[in-house]
Amino acid sequence: MSKNIIKRKKAVAIKYEQQKSIAPVVQAKGTGLIAENILEEAKKHNIPVQEDQALLEILMELELNETIPEELYEVVAEVLAYVYKLHKEENKNVKNTT
Template sequence: MRWTSARSIAGGVAAIVSWRMHDVLMVLPQGSLLQGFALIGRLMLELALMVALALLILALLDYMFQKWKHAKDLRMSKQEVRDEHKDSEGDPKLKHRRRQFAQQIAMQRINQAVPTADVIVTNPEHISVAIRYDPKAMHAPQVVAIGVDHVALRIRQIAATHAIPIVERKPLARLLHGSVKTGDFVPPDAYAAVAEVLAFVYRMNGRAA
């Protein structure tokens, strides 16, 4: 496309120069050979200069167009990225509903799991860890529920409703909160502390460890 445009411009410039030199060309046969060469040389020089100038203008216009097109494409690309990001993020209202649904599911699991616990370990307000241990079926105590702040409060409320002992052990509560998730077994470095809590609860309930 660009080569075709350049040839068209060159042809147009040649026609213009030829038209301007029409009178010169008409008298060319009447002059001497030297004068003829001089006139032809001047004609060719003017033609070359005008073609070069036209091509320079064409190149400048093409550069400006390409720069404008690149900037336009870049703006479109940024908009596409924003649109894609928005699509991937989703509707904020939909995200809020999803979070609410996930919280409801998590709370339902807590409501079901906490009543099965033997003890609730707290720090005492910000962390609550519900621990269950069946020595006949488990190789180690299991964390059946864990939560912070309002979830921790909910765990304690459920425990109180079901008469599950609540024991304050700040270091142990922090250790479990930082190292386990719901459903995990107590890590070996917490065995001794958890065993002490369970023994305390068993003695309080008159139950053998």
């Protein structure tokens, strides 16, 4: 007899404000319906979503408003650079169509 394991969706939102914090902080996190809501809010506000299961699992261990640990700076910097690049390209495309 085999068991069907249903994986619940997980999501973590991080926020980085250079003026307020030395590193990004966990803004929201959750599983199931909460994760769906986080992803829906990201979509609604055109916030890119990066899928990285290993990073997600580590970030899920942090508390809300907790600064990410120093050992994650490099990987989170790569994610943020990717997001900023997408945002910049999106703004450029908007300007070119107006």
